[in-house]
Amino acid sequence: MNIPENLAVILARIDAARKAAIAPAPRTQLVAIAKTVDEDGIGQALLAGQRLFGENRVQEAQRKYPALKAQFPDLELHLVGPLQTNKVRDAAALFDVIQTLDREKLADALAAERERGGKCPRLFIQVNTGEEAQKAGVLPRDAASLIAYARGKHLPVEGLMCIPPADDDAAPHFALLAKLAKDNGLSHLSMGMSGDFELAVKFGATHVRVGTAIFGMRAPVEDQGI
Numbered sequence: 210m211n212i213p214e215n216l217a218v219i220l221a222r223i224d225a226a227r228k229a230a231i232a233p234a235p236r237t238q239l240v241a242i243a244k245t246v247d248e249d250g251i252g253q254a255l256l257a258g259q260r261l262f263g264e265n266r267v268q269e270a271q272r273k274y275p276a277l278k279a280q281f282p283d284l285e286l287h288l289v290g291p292l293q294t295n296k297v298r299d300a301a302a303l304f305d306v307i308q309t310l311d312r313e314k315l316a317d318a319l320a321a322e323r324e325r326g327g328k329c330p331r332l333f334i335q336v337n338t339g340e341e342a343q344k345a346g347v348l349p350r351d352a353a354s355l356i357a358y359a360r361g362k363h364l365p366v367e368g369l370m371c372i373p374p375a376d377d378d379a380a381p382h383f384a385l386l387a388k389l390a391k392d393n394g395l396s397h398l399s400m401g402m403s404g405d406f407e408l409a410v411k412f413g414a415t416h417v418r419v420g421t422a423i424f425g426m427r428a429p430v431e432d433q434g435i
């Protein structure tokens with residue numbers, strides 16, 4: 210795996226997809242998803258200029274990032290995996306963005322943590338666009354009310370995130386997420402992974418989340434949160 214080379218290829222593909230798109234977002238940022246990748250691999254990406262990273266487990270991130278953040282203060286860390294309320298304090302302290310707000314109880318816990326004097330990361334609300342029983346995310350029909358609830362608590366909700374069903378055409382899911390964001394006055398859209406980020410760019414993604422195309426195949430893990 211040549212991580213710097215892979216990064217350059219992905220950035221060029223994002224750029225080309227943006228040029229080909231009719232209405233791309235003003236800017237599309239690459240979030241390098243580094244779950245199961247060790248500090249050496251992440252360090253190679255940092256040296257190549259990459260600054261946004263995503264992880265799906267709080268504990269794994271706690272292990273890997275304090276040292277990297279000390280070395281690269283502009284590293285921006287996104288949580289893209291499900292968050293349990295009992296991990297909110299740790300997650301709020303470490304992550305710059307939490308992309309997986311999906312229920313009122315979690316909004317309550319984030320608000321309580323901030324009230325206590327803790328940090329509040331910027332937030333995306335995860336929408337379960339495929340309405341899959343096993344997947345995290347608020348149902349599309351409940352998204353507006355969760356957004357309103359979080360805003361009522363003065364939480365910094367910036368956008369929406371989705372993980373379409375693995376076997377579906379992702380296009381209608383990206384279109385639905387873009388419509389929900391527009392209807393609710395949200396400007397950020399986190400969608401698209403290694404296999405479909407160019408399609409996501411076409412639908413207005415502001416953040417694409419790419420793992421394997423940068424870092425190579427992950428060893429199979431029973432639950433990676435997707």
Ligand SMILES: *Cc1c(COP(=O)(O)O)cnc(C)c1O
Pocket residue numbers: 242244265289290372402403404418419420421422433434435
């Ligand atoms: C693992 C993961 C990705 C990246 O998937 P790849 O197919 O490896 O690019 C994106 N989003 C989430 C939420 C993930 O858990």
